[in-house]
Amino acid sequence: MRILHTSDWHLGRSFHREGMLEHQAAYVDHLLDVVGRERVDLVVVAGDVYDRALPHVDAVRLADETLARLAASRARVVLTSGNHDSAQRLGFSSRLIDAAGVFIRTDAATVGTPVLVDDEHGEVAVYGIPYLDPDAVREPWQLPTRSHEAALDEAMRRVRADRSRRANGTRSVVLAHAFVAGARPSDSERDISVGGVSLVPTTTFQGVDYTALGHLHGRHTLTETVRYSGSPLAYSFSEADQLKGSWLVELGAGGMTTAEFVEAPVPRRLARVRGTVDDLLQDPRLKEHEDAWVQATLTDATRPLQAMERLRARFPHTLVIAFEPAGAAPHTVPVARPQGRSDHDIALDFVAELRGGPATESESALLQAATEACCDDPDFDVLVSTAGTEGLW
Incomplete structure (x- = not known):
C-alpha cells in the first residue's frame, strides 16, 4: 500500500499579510498530481486543515474542492482535526462523506475505531486521532493527570485494545496531532502546552507500523516509523531553510518498507x-x-x-x-x-x-500639534466655570 502523508495545510492563512490561498490551491494541484503519478492508495492528513476554527468562506471552498477531487481520485483519504480546526465544523456530515471514500475523524470518542482498507497483503487499520485537548478529555476519559501525554496514552490504549481483537498480520497506521519529543518547532505553530507541558514521547506510538504526525511545520524523522510531514508551505521566516512536501510511504506485508520525501512547489523563496x-x-x-x-x-x-x-x-x-x-x-x-x-x-x-x-523640525511641529489635539478639551473650562471643581469629581 502506498500512503501519502501530509498535514498542516492551514487553508486561509496569510504570510505577513500576503494572501496564500492561491499558493495553497497550487499545492492541492501538486497533491493530486502525486496521487495519480505515484499510484497512491491512501492519503492521510494529520490535522490543521484550516488556520482557524471559523475559516473564511474562500478557505472552506478550497477545502470542499480538494476533498471532492480526492474523492474522485484513486486514493482513499483519512483526515483528522488539529488544534487550529473546529472539530465540530470540520467533522460535519462526516458519516455521509465516508461513503465517498473520504474519512474525516474529529471525535475523540471514536479514537479506537479504525478506517479499514485492504491491499494484496490483507487489512490495514487506520486510526485517526484528532487533536486532544487535555481539559476536554480529562473527565470523560478519567485521565490521571492533565497533560497531552496522558491524553495520547489513553488514545493509544484504545487503539491497542482494538488491534488486539483483529487478526494477526493486520497492519496499523496512526494519525496524531501533537508535539512529540525530538522535533524542533517553528515560530508559526500555536503553543499547545498545558501547564508548561506539551511534549509526548515517541514511545507512545510504539508498535505502530506507521505514525503520521501533524502540528510542527518542519519535516522530522523521529524514528523510522514516526514522522512529521511538516506544512506544505512556509508560514514564518523561521522556516526559510525547511524543505516542504509530504512523505510517500510504502507499506508491505510486514509493515513499513520505504519512505520517500516528495517536495512541494515553492511559490516564492x-x-x-x-x-x-x-x-x-x-x-x-x-x-x-x-x-x-x-x-x-x-x-x-x-x-x-x-x-x-x-x-x-x-x-x-x-x-x-x-x-x-x-x-x-x-x-x-x-x-x-x-x-x-x-x-x-x-x-x-x-x-x-x-x-x-532627534526629530526634524517638521516632525517636531507635527508631534506638537498631535499632542495638543489629544489633550485639547474645549468643554473642560466651561465645565469648571459653571459646575466648579467639586461638581466635576
Whole structure:
C-alpha cells in the first residue's frame, strides 16, 4: 500500500499579510498530481486543515474542492482535526462523506475505531486521532493527570485494545496531532502546552507500523516509523531553510518498507538578510534574493528614514524589517512619567530613542500639534466655570 502523508495545510492563512490561498490551491494541484503519478492508495492528513476554527468562506471552498477531487481520485483519504480546526465544523456530515471514500475523524470518542482498507497483503487499520485537548478529555476519559501525554496514552490504549481483537498480520497506521519529543518547532505553530507541558514521547506510538504526525511545520524523522510531514508551505521566516512536501510511504506485508520525501512547489523563496541599508542595497551577493520574500534586519547606527521604500527598490517583496543597531546598548523601558516633562517632550524622546537621532523640525511641529489635539478639551473650562471643581469629581 502506498500512503501519502501530509498535514498542516492551514487553508486561509496569510504570510505577513500576503494572501496564500492561491499558493495553497497550487499545492492541492501538486497533491493530486502525486496521487495519480505515484499510484497512491491512501492519503492521510494529520490535522490543521484550516488556520482557524471559523475559516473564511474562500478557505472552506478550497477545502470542499480538494476533498471532492480526492474523492474522485484513486486514493482513499483519512483526515483528522488539529488544534487550529473546529472539530465540530470540520467533522460535519462526516458519516455521509465516508461513503465517498473520504474519512474525516474529529471525535475523540471514536479514537479506537479504525478506517479499514485492504491491499494484496490483507487489512490495514487506520486510526485517526484528532487533536486532544487535555481539559476536554480529562473527565470523560478519567485521565490521571492533565497533560497531552496522558491524553495520547489513553488514545493509544484504545487503539491497542482494538488491534488486539483483529487478526494477526493486520497492519496499523496512526494519525496524531501533537508535539512529540525530538522535533524542533517553528515560530508559526500555536503553543499547545498545558501547564508548561506539551511534549509526548515517541514511545507512545510504539508498535505502530506507521505514525503520521501533524502540528510542527518542519519535516522530522523521529524514528523510522514516526514522522512529521511538516506544512506544505512556509508560514514564518523561521522556516526559510525547511524543505516542504509530504512523505510517500510504502507499506508491505510486514509493515513499513520505504519512505520517500516528495517536495512541494515553492511559490516564492524566503530570505533573511542583515546589514546596513546601504550594504543591503549594494551587496552583489544578495542578487539571488531580489525575487524572494525578505526579512531584513537593519544594523545602521540610526534608524534610516523610509527604510521599507528604499529596500523595496531592490527587494520588492520585503515584508518585515527589524532594527538592531550594531553595538547599541539594550533599550530600557521607562517605568514612570518623568516629572516636569510635557507630552511633546516625551514624544520627542521616544523618536530619538527609537531612531537613534532627534526629530526634524517638521516632525517636531507635527508631534506638537498631535499632542495638543489629544489633550485639547474645549468643554473642560466651561465645565469648571459653571459646575466648579467639586461638581466635576
